[in-house]
Amino acid sequence: MELYRIDEKGLAEAMARLIAEYRVVAPVEKGPRHVFDDIQDWSEARPLAVGTVLPPKKFVFPQRETLLRFQLTGEAPQAEAVVDDTPVVLAGVHPCDITGLRCIDHTLAGRYFDEHYGARRMNAIILGFDCMPDGHCFCSSVGSLKVESGFDLFFTPLQVGGYAVRVGTQRGRKLLEDYFTAAAPAGVYEESLEEDFRKRKAAAIRLSIDAPVGDLPGIYQQAMRSKVWEKWAEVCFSCGSCNLVCPTCYCFDVQDRVSLDGAEGRRERVWDSCMLAEFAEVAGGHNFRPTPSARLIHRHNRKFNYQQDRYGEPHCTGCGRCARACLVHIDMVTIANELIAEQRGEAS
Ligand code: SF4
Numbered sequence: 005m006e007l008y009r010i011d012e013k014g015l016a017e018a019m020a021r022l023i024a025e026y027r028v029v030a031p032v033e034k035g036p037r038h039v040f041d042d043i044q045d046w047s048e049a050r051p052l053a054v055g056t057v058l059p060p061k062k063f064v065f066p067q068r069e070t071l072l073r074f075q076l077t078g079e080a081p082q083a084e085a086v087v088d089d090t091p092v093v094l095a096g097v098h099p100c101d102i103t104g105l106r107c108i109d110h111t112l113a114g115r116y117f118d119e120h121y122g123a124r125r126m127n128a129i130i131l132g133f134d135c136m137p138d139g140h141c142f143c144s145s146v147g148s149l150k151v152e153s154g155f156d157l158f159f160t161p162l163q164v165g166g167y168a169v170r171v172g173t174q175r176g177r178k179l180l181e182d183y184f185t186a187a188a189p190a191g192v193y194e195e196s197l198e199e200d201f202r203k204r205k206a207a208a209i210r211l212s213i214d215a216p217v218g219d220l221p222g223i224y225q226q227a228m229r230s231k232v233w234e235k236w237a238e239v240c241f242s243c244g245s246c247n248l249v250c251p252t253c254y255c256f257d258v259q260d261r262v263s264l265d266g267a268e269g270r271r272e273r274v275w276d277s278c279m280l281a282e283f284a285e286v287a288g289g290h291n292f293r294p295t296p297s298a299r300l301i302h303r304h305n306r307k308f309n310y311q312q313d314r315y316g317e318p319h320c321t322g323c324g325r326c327a328r329a330c331l332v333h334i335d336m337v338t339i340a341n342e343l344i345a346e347q348r349g350e351a352s
């Protein structure tokens with residue numbers, strides 16, 4: 005993979021050129037937290053900030069989006085699909101969130117191709133940035149400490165200043181030529197600095213799952229009746245916050261909004277959450293997951309069992325957002341380690 009180096013000034017100049025031509029979003033400060041938002045100047049961006057409230061997923065899979073507009077007047081109803089393919093530059097996307105987008109691709113842009121998601125996704129330019137963890141990160145336990153693909157360009161901050169820049173796609177190569185004109189070819193020295201950054205990052209991660217990630221599907225399959233679920237279900241509010249902040253969750257509801265005169269309307273897709281009590285309720289009132297423990301089991305198995313079994317990688321990227329969002333401190337690592345300890349016969 006091609007490697008370049010750019011200094012802060014060259015990066016700022018490149019981003020100014022991009023901002024002049026594209027919608028550019030990046031992590032920005034919002035009170036005590038960071039959120040991905042539109043920027044008008046690169047000085048607003050905090051590309052190394054960890055733990056944005058929502059992942060950049062919201063720009064390719066928005067919280068609420070119109071799927072189609074319809075007219076109910078005339079001889080026959082008319083409907084027209086709404087597909088938004090406006091290009092957007094997502095800057096400051098960390099390895100966990102690049103992995104999160106790949107996880108959603110498995111479902112929405114794989115064997116079944118969702119036209120609405122696919123159009124946004126293909127027109128999202130990904131400028132990845134490496135990062136240092138906070139106390140909730142555990143990407144090293146789930147294989148997303150480092151990414152080899154899923155970005156157009158990837159920037160690693162160097163201890164000596166500036167960034168190493170990896171080129172991930174042909175589009176990234178073109179961006180480099182057209183916008184990042186200050187970037188210079190780099191070599192083994194910059195590679196060693198990249199490696200040094202990742203070693204320091206790995207050493208700074210305080211949380212870890214006590215089993216290899218490949219063992220997790222088997223561990224979760226055996227844990228369906230574990231007491232661990234009941235213990236945590238007793239304090240879970242079923243609020244759904246953990247789903248809504250997750251970079252790999254993609255469940256949605258579809259709702260029709262019709263004008264008061266009944267003449268026209270739109271069909272919308274809105275985020276949904278498997279942790280909400282009514283999520284699995286069907287016609288007739290039967291609920292397939294009526295209890296908080298049933299919902300906890302389902303959510304955690306989606307991350308480390310069902311999806312991992314189907315697509316070959318966990319659908320938890322270790323971003324730590326669910327733990328930051330949960331008011332009662334339910335987190336993926338604690339539950340995983342309690343299940344692992346239980347199966348090893350260790351007291352928890
Ligand atoms: S955020 Fe915490 S309390 Fe809310 S549903 Fe998720 S695990 Fe339960």
Ligand code: SF4
Nearest residue numbers: 250320321323324326
């Ligand atoms: S389950 Fe939690 S830690 Fe894992 S990717 Fe989702 S929000 Fe991040």
